[in-house]
Amino acid sequence: MSELGVNKVILIGRSAADAELRFPQSGKPVANFSLAVNEPFKNGHGEKQDRVQWVRCVAWIKAAEIARQYVTKGKQVYVEGP
Secondary structure (H helix, E strand, O other), rough: OOOOOOOOOEEEEEEOOEEEOOOOOOOEEEEEEEEEEEEEEOOOOOOEEEEEEEEEEEEEHHHHHHHHHHHOOOOOEEEEEE
């Protein structure tokens, strides 16, 4: 019996820089950008703190063109993908 799994990611964070759009040999647009995702938590003394995780994102074709237009430095971004 094969086991089925789910692999889905949802991120909300702030963009570190403007999305970079490029056109590799395939000619299909690709956009790269990084998100800073804050994770609030309480330390051992019960004090609130934030941990930042940096996530590198890649968007292809139409999503790449949209990312280039809207993903700018410091902007809050919602990313969902497989």
